[in-house]
Amino acid sequence: MDKIISVKNLKTYFYANNRCNKALNGVSMDIKRGKTLCIVGESGCGKSVTASSIMQLLPKFSRIEEGEIIYHDENGRDIKIHELERNSKEMRQLRGKDIAMIFQDPMTALNPVYTIGWQIVEMIRTHEKISKKEAKERALKLLKDMGIPLAEKRIDQYPHEFSGGMRQRAMIAMAMSCNPKVLIADEPTTALDVTIQAQIFELMDKLKREYNTAIMLITHDMGVVCELADDVAVMYMGNIIESGSAKEVLENPSHPYTKALLKSIPVLGKGADQEINPIRGATPDPFDRPTGCQFAPRCDYYCKECDEQMPEEQLINESTHMVRCIKYKEVVLNG
């Protein structure tokens, strides 16, 4: 079995301000052992909510309505995450130990009043019964592994004494401290400079190789996908509209949205001569979602049937390449 987490028809709704926001409306995907799954999509499409749902870290005014999230543990057991209470013991044991997470902004994701070392030790000692000293030694080793210079000194410093890149390394060190099977990274480099981003990606690549950790990488940068992904899932307005291996999806984009997205970004090296085409219109209001295919109002292939319902998942050519568009054949043909 190469899947480690499978998500089926996940629906997560938000209930803030007396309104219901159907942030996730039937998301299905699989994370494979030792592979990187990239989730791309524009802001607000539900990438982070997917991650939070898996970790059961949703805010109070939200609920998983339907669907299942299953963690396939090493012993072949299936843990039904969606049935666990948010802060139950089982869920807490999964968190950090089996599934770890790093966040977008390392500035705010570390508690400012505790030292880096303290925060890593806390993580280790939550899941393993070892002495403080041992835990600290392990933390030190982790920091060294993550390429933090002068780790002996750094371990007793506070987050604000670290630079952005360092903090993200420290975050990763913390996430990796209990050897998780899955690492969920929610836009881990958006707040960082490109040169630092390159460092972080290098590190993540190394981890994947050395520890066989599955990575779910959330991003909105197609470039990142091209460079790092084994598998890709493209999200739009709370649905995964296309997924598959990176090669499949990027070489043969089969959903009008994926295709348009790829055409709308300038590619380095092509210079001023390349043509970029914006996607028409704007992302719909999350409270006023289209009834059928979410992309229909902006789609070049729009037809009446698109308004009826969100298209079913379809596999292209019996492969792993999934698409949710009734006209995907036409799209592929035009591509």
Add this chain to the structure above:
Amino acid sequence: MDFLSPKKRLYKKFDKIKEREENKTFKESKNRSIKKLFSNKLTTVGLVIFTVILLACICAPLLTKYDPLAVDMKNILKPPSSDHILGTDKIGRDIFSRILYGGRLSILIGFGSALGCSFIGVILGCYSGYKGGILDAILVRISEIFMSFPQLILVLMLVSIIGQSASNIVIIFIICGWGSVFRMARSQILSIREEEYVQSLKVFGLNDFIICYKHMLPNIIGPIAVNITLSTAMFILEEAALSFLGLGVPLEIATWGNILNASQDLFTLQNNWWMWLPVGIVISLFVMSINFVGDGLRDSTDPTSVE
């Protein structure tokens, strides 16, 4: 009252919201702030109490036929009756009418002081925050000096200097209170000073005053309004406290503080409840209602607040 677990109760609420959403039956109000303001029950209650008391004070002549100053030695310390709804005081004045007319002055003192403080504080704070530099540094220092006095101490000293009268009290409250508004306005302006629309006005080379007072000020009106309401409440309480120490508005003038002050002695406290209880309740209620409204205003103007 249902006895569901908190989680179940929450989920029941969710179901209701979802149903409404699916049937598209929710009411969408145009101004989210106002909607939010009224969705807060406490604020609504506060607003109602506030309006009732305020209107009653303003319309005092319509509600009572008694002159608050009319001494009636034949009707002294009468308990509430149909003649005098809330009874009479030690020299036969109608308490209901005194509460209403006294409220006018108390509210005026509170509101006037709050408004005065805000006016000075905002004018200085906006410009100081926007301009920065030496002027700012000096003003901040001055405000620090004013604020490092415990307010009541400064008020007591000032009262003994310029004497007791309603307008003096207002002046004193303004002298003592502008500092905090100044600080608030300044920090608010500082927080939007680097906003790009301000920068763009600078790029156009617009006059500092126009940028500061016309373009920036409206964006901090929310917190200022909150501040005005909350300090109105504070000043009403402070006036009462001053009256208690015998340093408030001259005793012959009816204000809530003075009415309460007149019944300080334990005999009255134990035997003539109508002399202190109604007015005590009215002060507390009114102050509370302002606080409710202020709080609601704060929540509704604060974009970071959720729910």
Add this chain to the structure above:
Amino acid sequence: SSTGNEGQSEQGGTTKAAENTLYTNGGPEEFFEAPWLNPGTFVYNKVLYDRLIFADENLDPIPGEGQLAKSYEMSEDGLNLKFTLRENVFWHDGEPITPQDIKWSIEYSLKTTVINNVFANTFKAIEGATEYLDGKADDISGITIDGNNIDIKFEKLAPDALLTFTQFAPLPEKHLKDVDPVQFQQSEFFRNPIGSGPFKVEEVKMGNYTTLAGFDKYWDGAPTYKMHLNPSAGDSDPNLVTNAKGGLLDYSYTKNIADVKSLDGVEGINVDKVDVRYTRLFFANKFKKKDGSEAPLADKKVRQAIMYALDMDEILDGIFDGAAEKANSLTPDGVDKVDGLNNYDYDPEKAKKLLEEANWDPNTELDVVYYYDDQQTVDLMSIIQNYLSQVGIKMKFRLVEGDLATLLWSLPEDPVNGPSAVDFDLCYGATAALSMHEYYDRYQTGAALNSHTPGTEELDKLIEATNKTIDAQEQREAFFNLQKYENEELFVLPLYYQPIYVITSDKIQGMPEKLGNPQFNYKWDIHKWTLAE
């Protein structure tokens, strides 16, 4: 005196009163007030110091044996006074009290700023006092010491001489002789004074409490109990009621009727009314105004109209619950007052008529000032304003603060024709008198404090007559004449007499039958009291 209140038992507080201790108030807050200005306002001044001679509850000197004086003698003409000091009297530090202490006290007191007016007048009448005050002499030649005797020779008649020595407390020269008389009150001595009375200071917690213990060398036997003094000003103790209800008050007095009412029905507390020489009044300014215009109150008809316009009975009933009495003269009712004075009973019609006769301009607004910052005064002002408006007199009233001596009592440069050096038309105030002379002497032409009454020969003569004799009956006759004149002319507008209420608990045993004015010294034998458990 327990009426109403269903006799609910109110015994606030868990504090148990200490055993065999008399609780009272009027304890020092920052310092012990020197005993020469208000000789009996504070309980501690009455019990810490002995006087030379005793007064009875009417403040008349008791002939024969005195307190510190074994005996005393006044010559016929009133110009020679002789004391013989007891031999067994001691200061609280154990030193004997000597005639020199008495002489020194008299001399020194004249130089301080905190001396009662009656004392000062008496002492100034002593032979050689003027030279002494002018610095021409080191002591007052009229006071001579002979063994245990002190002889005082008066230069001119001192009508209140004996009264003075019933109230004047000698102080130990040893402890005070180096103190600058101007700083007398501020001296270290009054942080923990050494007196001569039956009680001596035991423990002082300024602003908190003070305890007094019996002085075992007291000539008449030491008291058997201790005294606990809570702080606060003499006759207006805001905590009186709470303390009394809490069982922490055995002896006190108050003028505050609200307090009295609150104490009504409190178990174990007795309240007794005592008539005293305390008159509330309006000082009426009759001098021309500074701008030369005539004073609104210059015409006596206007003053009379005001008296007629006020229904004092109803007012006093209302705010004092009948506890104060309507006044028709500065002098309170009693043996010292002439019969048949006009009572100025409430008669608004007459008031209006008088105003008409006086051509009263209804637009004139009287400027009324007061200096008590309590609620009752304000209420009274409001009531008076109300009554006056009914006869067509407008008035505004205001609290005066600051330098009252200047604001209220500045003398006009010309004490007969003015113009006035002060601003008010009417000033609500009080006169508390130790001696009858205190009531009237201040209205003499150019007398200190006479900021408001232009001098007239007739008035001067009438006042003069009261000071010409020490014979009680002659004095009384002179006062009668003066009172008649006063009643007609109304150079002040007397409003009411305020009694004092003496509050005692059932614990006290051996109180005198007849209570005197608690603010002065009279023979009350406090050292012989006992406390019940």
Add this chain to the structure above:
Amino acid sequence: MFKYTLKKILGMIPMLFIITFIIYFLLDLTPGDSVSHLMDPEALARLSTEQLNALREAYGLNDGFVVRYFKWLGQLLQGNFGYSSTSGVPVIQIIKETLPATLELSGAALLISTVLGSILGVIGAIKRGSIGDNVLTVAGMIGVSIPQFFFGMVAILIFALNLGWLPVGGRTAPGVVNFMDRIEYLILPALVLGLSLTAGVMRYARTSMLNTMNKEYIKTARSKGIPEWKVNLVHGFRVSLTPVIVLVGFRLPTLIAGSVVIESIFQWPGVGNVFNTAIRSANYNLVMVVALMFVAMVLIASTLVDILTAILDPRVKLEG
């Protein structure tokens, strides 16, 4: 840390200097002088001009304002705080006698309001939206809306007079020596003052805690799998503590003002009472020194808060 503290303290000095001037100037403007308040106006009016002058001279009132100010300041700098002009008692002694009382009362009130306020605030924030939270919110509102003295009077009426549980006022009595005996005197005033301040602290603590709980690092903490109570206390409360402490520091002026009122109701022999009487009797020296002391207390408190914040929050720079 030492350098930081020193710098903060040095920074206070010019401030205090300006403030002394302001206070002195203000007092000079009050109608009347200490002599006119020292004596009964009638007695004063009887004094001869020479006597009056001698009196004024004795109190140093005949000098010009600036001269008097600098004389006073000079004395102050030499550690001589002057004498109360009504009693002649060294001011320092009055303060020595009354300050412990005030500190005791304020300290107790501060303790009550801080502890109770933070606990309730944090509970409110954690149980946000629950019935308990709503009840606390409303109670807090009522708490800040009732006039302090009204609250005090009613408390006396109920607990001291009607129920007779506690003494009506005062701080001590003969025979009462140790703190435990005195505590019954302290309970009522401290509770009234403390409770009236609690509401403010509670609301602030709640907001602060809510703010913290919205922070990203709380999500991080949860993602680590640590138990919820630990998330709340170790990560949430610990961080929200800093602003609460800052608030408590800033509340000191309110506390002092409150103690003036409360001390007067409960006959508490503290500095507030002293100030209240001193200001009425134009007791220059005393008012000056007490006001200055209050200001210094506020300044010191804010410095302490700064230092405490620096300890609690490593982000605050210590040097520089």
Add this chain to the structure above:
Amino acid sequence: MDKEVLLTLNGVKNYFPVKDGALSKAKNYVKAVNDVNLKIYKGETLGLVGESGCGKTTLGKTILQLYKATDGEIIYNFEDGERDLTKLKKDEMDLARKKIQIVFQDPHSSLNPSFTIYQSLSDPLKKFGVKSKEERRKIIGDLLEAVNMRREYMDRYPHEFSGGQRQRIGIARALSINPELVICDEAVSALDVSIQAQVLNLLKDLKEKHNLTYIFITHDLSVVEYISDRIAVMYLGKIVELADAKSLYKNTLHPYTKALLSAIPVADINHKKERIVLEGDVPSPMNPPSGCFFHPRCKHCMDICKSEAPQMKSYTVEGKEHFVSCHLASKQIEEGGLYEEAGTI
């Protein structure tokens, strides 16, 4: 040179004092812009790239006189001759303000939330002489149409618009007084990719239509390459390389530019390249390294780099002017004779 120079920067520096209190003296300086020399030609788009904190925004704001330059000249070529903006008097400055405008990054804070679009845009117009209200409404309407929005939108409030729309309004505002030079500070960075393209294309169109000159500030090399004629690369307050867009990519001279280019993930699955990962972080501009600011992170660091700051030199590479300030590049060029030297800037 055939092209007309619009703006010349000579040794522009901008240091921010670091102080701990408003009244105390500064001890340290953040050297945000540290000796920048630059010429901008009429009608071109100059891309300015660099990592966060390298001073791009500061440079832009210094040109706009929002910050006072600590040192150096900013010479603008007015119709009637060149003048140094840093020395202009307040009223003369208005003329310059009419010529230079800016488009900001953040669509959320670029418009006053409590004013309608008309209210926001009307005051600048008033200042620059459009007195009547009708005229202002007409101009603003035209502007909105020029950025592909409807006239009626002028009476709406900012919160009623999406990020892309707001950005377009921001552009309209910048164009409202017909400037010659527009500084776009990260004008598309905050937008979603799908919307980024709209704004980029709009900017391109407007440039043609209004004959504008752009200084295009961004950290996204793909975007800058797409839109710019020439690109300047900044590092720690200095420009390290400046060249024609194409040749910068093809013939990268500076090691920093090389690393930057290689670090950027390319949205092309078939694009395979070697990633150069730079060590360490960007040093603080408060105390930049000695010599060449880049030397601590440079693989090719030589001794001279540690001590001596390289001069910006101009070379002709494949017929295009190419500026670089790097000891290594100079050495290589001299050794290899690849390119010829053409003097300094």
